[in-house]
Amino acid sequence: MEELITVQGVSFRYHEDQPHVLRDVSLSVYKGEWLAIVGHNGSGKSTLAKLLNGLQLPEQGDVLVEGYNSRDEESIWEIRRRVGIVFQNPDNQFVGTSVRDDVAFGLENSGMARELMLERISESVLKVRMEDYLDQEPHRLSGGQKQRVAIAGIIALRPSIVILDEATSMLDPAGRKEVLQTMRKLKEEEGMTVISITHDLEEAAQADRLVVMNAGEVIDEGLPVEVFKKGDMLEQIGLDLPFPLQVQRALSEKGYDFSRLTLSQEELVNELWTLQLKV
Amino acid sequence: MDITIKGLEHSYSKGTPFERKALSNINLSIPSGTFQTIIGHTGSGKSTLIQHLNGLLKPTQGSIQIGDFKIQAGVKEKRLKALRKHVGIVFQYPEHQLFEETIEKDILFGPLNFGVPEEEAKKRAARLIQQVGLDESYLSRSPFDLSGGQMRRVAIAGVLAMKPSILILDEPTAGLDPRGRREIMDLFYRLHEEEGLTTILVTHSMEDAARFSDDILIMEKGGIALQGGPETIFSNPEALKKLSLDVPETVQFIHRLEERFTKNLPHSVFTLEAAVDAALSILQKGEENS
Ligand SMILES: Nc1ncnc2c1ncn2[C@@H]1O[C@H](COP(=O)(O)OP(=O)(O)OP(=O)(O)O)[C@@H](O)[C@H]1O
Ligand SMILES: Nc1ncnc2c1ncn2[C@@H]1O[C@H](COP(=O)(O)OP(=O)(O)OP(=O)(O)O)[C@@H](O)[C@H]1O
Ligand SMILES: [Mg+2]
Numbered sequence: 001m002e003e004l005i006t007v008q009g010v011s012f013r014y015h016e017d018q019p020h021v022l023r024d025v026s027l028s029v030y031k032g033e034w035l036a037i038v039g040h041n042g043s044g045k046s047t048l049a050k051l052l053n054g055l056q057l058p059e060q061g062d063v064l065v066e067g068y069n070s071r072d073e074e075s076i077w078e079i080r081r082r083v084g085i086v087f088q089n090p091d092n093q094f095v096g097t098s099v100r101d102d103v104a105f106g107l108e109n110s111g112m113a114r115e116l117m118l119e120r121i122s123e124s125v126l127k128v129r130m131e132d133y134l135d136q137e138p139h140r141l142s143g144g145q146k147q148r149v150a151i152a153g154i155i156a157l158r159p160s161i162v163i164l165d166e167a168t169s170m171l172d173p174a175g176r177k178e179v180l181q182t183m184r185k186l187k188e189e190e191g192m193t194v195i196s197i198t199h200d201l202e203e204a205a206q207a208d209r210l211v212v213m214n215a216g217e218v219i220d221e222g223l224p225v226e227v228f229k230k231g232d233m234l235e236q237i238g239l240d241l242p243f244p245l246q247v248q249r250a251l252s253e254k255g256y257d258f259s260r261l262t263l264s265q266e267e268l269v270n271e272l273w274t275l276q277l278k279v
Numbered sequence: 280m281d282i283t284i285k286g287l288e289h290s291y292s293k294g295t296p297f298e299r300k301a302l303s304n305i306n307l308s309i310p311s312g313t314f315q316t317i318i319g320h321t322g323s324g325k326s327t328l329i330q331h332l333n334g335l336l337k338p339t340q341g342s343i344q345i346g347d348f349k350i351q352a353g354v355k356e357k358r359l360k361a362l363r364k365h366v367g368i369v370f371q372y373p374e375h376q377l378f379e380e381t382i383e384k385d386i387l388f389g390p391l392n393f394g395v396p397e398e399e400a401k402k403r404a405a406r407l408i409q410q411v412g413l414d415e416s417y418l419s420r421s422p423f424d425l426s427g428g429q430m431r432r433v434a435i436a437g438v439l440a441m442k443p444s445i446l447i448l449d450e451p452t453a454g455l456d457p458r459g460r461r462e463i464m465d466l467f468y469r470l471h472e473e474e475g476l477t478t479i480l481v482t483h484s485m486e487d488a489a490r491f492s493d494d495i496l497i498m499e500k501g502g503i504a505l506q507g508g509p510e511t512i513f514s515n516p517e518a519l520k521k522l523s524l525d526v527p528e529t530v531q532f533i534h535r536l537e538e539r540f541t542k543n544l545p546h547s548v549f550t551l552e553a554a555v556d557a558a559l560s561i562l563q564k565g566e567e568n569s
């Protein structure tokens with residue numbers, strides 16, 4: 001697998017008189033994967049995201065994006081072009097006075113021809129179903145609508161890597177599923193790489209790979225089903241297990257043995273079926 | 280204080296080319312002490328509705344009665360400050376309510392503004408910062424140098440410090456980690472019970488809606504689509520899906536069990552324990568038969 005991002009021994013703090021908020025973080029991101037990052041509030045996830053596109057620079061260590069080191073000044077634009085972040089608070093991201101202008105802004109900066117630009121705008125706004133709001137001021141949208149527009153602004157740019165920093169936290173259940181589905185399609189069809197920072201364990205369970213952060217460090221990394229084996233550890237650091245695993249764990253404590261861990265309800269019910277046949 | 284909303288309509292930028300109607304003909308009564316939850320798809324009008332309850336937004340039609348305060352279209356309510364002492368709102372985006380240079384000053388702002396003695400207000404701040412899961416060392420920090428979830432916690436502490444009798448929470452757990460989500464919902468519920476608060480919760484978490492509510496209101500396109508207790512509301516998955524909503528995970532699980540095992544199970548299952556019990560009942564039946 002092609003390694004797109006390499007984070008090597010990175011430490012970072014916001015001010016010299018404050019403690020480090022990232023400590024010796026090393027991490028790889030591979031082309032075309034869906035990588036979920038989980039961790040308690042303040043564990044350093046958003047800070048790491050900002051280092052991945054050169055908004056912040058490491059105090060120690062290096063961040064390399066397709067070979068470009070964020071420490072080299074000439075590399076910064078190459079990095080930003082490749083890594084698009086949908087920020088946790090969309091208000092911090094809006095620059096235009098209408099949804100249309102806002103999505104156009106990033107495209108104009110990339111020097112795109114007008115025809116193509118208009119096409120991209122309507123296409124990405126349609127993908128997040130905000131086509132009826134093109135003339136609305138982004139700040140005058142509902143909370144969830146803002147998140148949708150923020151996502152449109154980034155996917156219009158077609159970066160090779162998209163970082164979603166809790167980008168769907170304010171969407172209704174159907175809206176969240178739909179937007180994640182759209183992102184998954186972009187990943188499958190265009191080979192986009194997705195880094196999703198999330199507190200939604202159900203979403204994390206569906207990732208290709210999971211990274212766990214705690215107090216500024218990466219403390220675990222692997223397939224979701226492997227990471228979620230460590231329920232006690234996750235609870236200790238403020239996290240939890242997805243619902244199907246919580247049910248499984250409670251049943252194991254009552255003496256029922258499962259042959260495998262189930263990350264979805266469908267699998268869980270199948271396991272229960274097998275179990276019931278056995279007893 | 281009872282809340283009665285009659286014929287409420289709200290249009291943003293009324294009378295301009297940008298006019299957008301966000302609420303129409305809302306009639307709703309929330310008796311004092313109720314845990315009222317509001318759910319509904321993105322843009323359905325939830326935040327617009329709740330911002331009327333402390334006069335941040337003015338009705339373009341209709342009226343809102345809160346205790347003996349009355350907010351009416353076209354009439355100026357002169358006692359807004361007194362009303363805001365009773366009605367505390369945690370906004371959807373916490374950044375919108377943080378503005379002081381330290382976290383302590385931010386939490387103190389409300390209480391001091393409403394005449395709470397400084398010493399008492401400081402005591403509240405020290406207690407609350409811990410209750411929202413941060414330690415006292417945060418008090419001297421800037422509220423802007425925080426992570427998203429930490430900001431949310433500070434904003435919550437600031438509203439609780441005013442000891443409102445009506446507590447309005449606009450997606451208060453968005454951005455919180457799983458433990459924080461659980462602890463802070465438990466904190467709200469404890470306060471609701473112990474202090475006899477009226478709590479109005481806007482949420483996209485069907486699990487929280489099912490667990491804590493006396494009554495659930497579903498909004499759609501600026502109006503009320505459905506209203507009822509958790510058992511009624513979550514007994515109709517098809518209707519919910521049409522409204523971009525869903526049933527809680529626990530209820531989904533029950534439906535799947537029923538389908539797979541062709542059994543009837545109780546439907547109002549809103550906690551992990553109850554879901555596990557349902558699974559156990561099926562496994563144990565299997566044992567009896569064998
Ligand atoms: N601008 C800033 N100045 C100083 N410290 C900051 C700043 N932003 C964040 N921090 C601190 O850095 C640490 C990591 O914050 P970060 O935002 O990366 O956390 P996070 O994992 O994204 O948390 P959350 O889940 O709450 O969004 C926190 O302790 C936070 O208080
Ligand atoms: N300041 C504003 N000016 C104009 N229109 C607005 C403004 N704020 C919200 N709206 C519009 O009013 C409608 C209702 O918005 P509201 O914020 O009440 O929705 P909501 O139910 O809270 O949605 P969400 O779940 O996304 O937070 C939306 O269509 C939105 O675009
Ligand atoms: Mg963050």
Ligand SMILES: [Mg+2]
Binds near residue numbers: 142143144325449
């Ligand atoms: Mg809202």
